[in-house]
Amino acid sequence: MIKVNSEADKVCVAKAREAGQEHLFEGWDELSQDDQRGLLRDLRSINFQLVKRLVHQRRQGQDPDLDLGMLTPPEVHALPAGPAGDNGNGTGGTFPAAEAALGEGKIALFLLAGGTGLGLPGEPTGMLPIGPISGKSLFQLHAEKIRALNRRHKISLPLHIVIHPDHLETTSEFFKSENHFGLNPSDVHFLPQPLLPLIDRRGRFLRTEPGKLALSPNGHGGVLDDYLDSAGAETLRESGIEHLFFFQVDNPLVQIGDEAFLDHHISEGYEVSSKCIDRTEGEEDLGVFCRIGETTGVISYSRLPEQERSGRLEDGSLSFGSGDMATHIFKLDFVSRIHAENLQLPFHTTEKTVSFIDRHGELVRPTEPNCFEFSCYLYDALWPAKKNCIIYADRNAEFSPIRNMGGESSSLSAQRDLSQLYTTWLQRCGVEFTGKARDVTPTVEISPLYALSETELKSRSDLPGEVTDDILLTGGKK
Template structure:
């Protein structure tokens, strides 16, 4: 037995977690090394604290709704917002971009399992004609923005232990989708061990701890621990454009959003969309005791979600869609856990594959343990001068989460077509479409041709011999 094995076993036994090594004596040296590779990732002080607060005490502390109010937000010009204010913000954001102060950051740790797809979700084909993957859509938007502002915008991508190698391989095989190799930085999400309802760390195999990703909130400390924040500081980056991998409609680089963030001296800014109906499954931007926070739809009482103001509009209208701008210094402070500041963990009771006393693998049919995860929106209460701006759902939010129905590949494809049809209409080309704006033909506009309506109008007006838009047309 190696010195590492002996020290790790002693460390766990002294903290009452010796069961992690229950089958270690039957393992060969390779198996013991594999087990120790997992145990070295585990902070037993952190696990003990989480067990005390979330497992033994059942994590049942009631959420207080006393004094909870809807958070204020900056309205979009389409809905009465001050256009001059938005123009000033856009100018500020464009100046920051030209100065190289902005980076993109994608949370991309998931697989395409729910879509019936075998591979990292970012490699899932999502465009109507070219069948380009999510990663390529984002890369082309970054290329378009970079060309516009004369700068190579760095892109940081957080993978997971299950898809890191496949993600890097996909980029290498695609020539980084046109980006420079040193423009893209990959790092893997942190993992946390699962425990049983007594607080004992579970094994998923004799030589493997039952580990799971630490939630999208874990992205902040992963940015710090991976060295990504240090890299950003060396590059002069001040603001991070955060978005998730499942939303191809997202404005990867939104100068107005960046400008509002910069002009307000905000440490964390967020986009909201008005909820479509009371029970829509998005979090709610709220204010409580002077702090901005997000209350999940599953936590807010139904009666509160259905409250309306004097005009008949939903009172808690602002829906969170996981699009943020983060200050680099803020991420360094929160992700580094300095001065006792860090995101809280949440408890999730799950069915967790484990092994019994004899080493037999058990696949439970009901929850048998607890996983710990963090949510990125829990950083909002720690942020100075948080800003929330309204965005248009049809131009910024159409996630691909499900195999069919709402938030599926099909619904997203249709939303892309509706967006491009609106751009054409603004240019004076009206395509036959149904009442929802979905055109009768299928076509595609690459972000390399235009990544916004404004960019499309500029590009289209400059074309002398304009192409006819028919089924199968690709503007790239």
């Protein structure tokens, strides 16, 4: 019998033992008090009933129940054509449904910033420098887009940031140190992701340190249960929110609050609307939009049968070529329906290689996958939607993910893509590239506070007549 101080800790130990995790208490008396407290703290955070279900799911080899033999490509819609990256104002027209919803405070933003990050240890992806010249962070770039949108509509959009709990303090302090990048602090809400234990092939929890469990976030889809459950959705509804705009932190080209996208979603009465981009190759690590019977959703590219994954049409494009860029609009009523009908999102299993503490207190460094991670994906919420829509987006204007430390899909390639987009804007506005800039491609950066779109850029009275070298355009409305 191990000794613990409180009744709550006794209950915690009993739950762990009942769940078959008694191995965690081997050598308990040899642990320091700090390690004992740390282990109990991690165990108290565990939803043992959920973990039991997930362990059973893994042992049964159960995957989300989809009939992959019935796959067909989905229907994809195009918004009115406009200049690249024009944030919904490309035609120079208006979008009354979107403008009304924005102006009346019916839109809430959800920035998906979970994951372990690609920066320094303990540093979230959102803190990576991304400005091609300024070096501003991803968080600052997104915040400036939101500020520009707020200024355009004379509003103050609420921003909910879904964050890895290990990054919560770092991220909140970063925002404070930068005065929330000009956003109203009361509009910025940090939502730490709940953690799930990694389990080995025998269904046992692992320890990465004597007093610390191996834990991982439950995935961005967890936000629907963790913060948008019945009570959470009702709180948003009481504040006037009707639609939720989700976007990824690691895509600096994302068009936050795209009016054309919002307008189509609202005016057509969709429960869910999503943006897609062309997949470049069969093995590209993107979710793939598909249709199964009367429903449309996303599955991992790795679950596609080989023919569907890499098969091409006569024009050379992939037959299942619509990739998920993780930009979605959810109607709040749809989120409420998910909970009312108890439509639980499935959990996906991923093999991981994780160092762990063995029963003798020694650190073991495996060379092959030794445990499983469980996560739920936001895109799985698309399948229950009774009416959803997929909108085509120009990849060059709206998608440049940061997933690698170098090469393509890195911060360097994203900086290049930002500069190329801004260069295109200037050229279409009649700005000439002369001198050095004629022979060597210059680096161009335009702050969203200077111009959020090409249309806004054209309206500036202080545009340079020519560009001869690298250029940074920043500043307020003019």
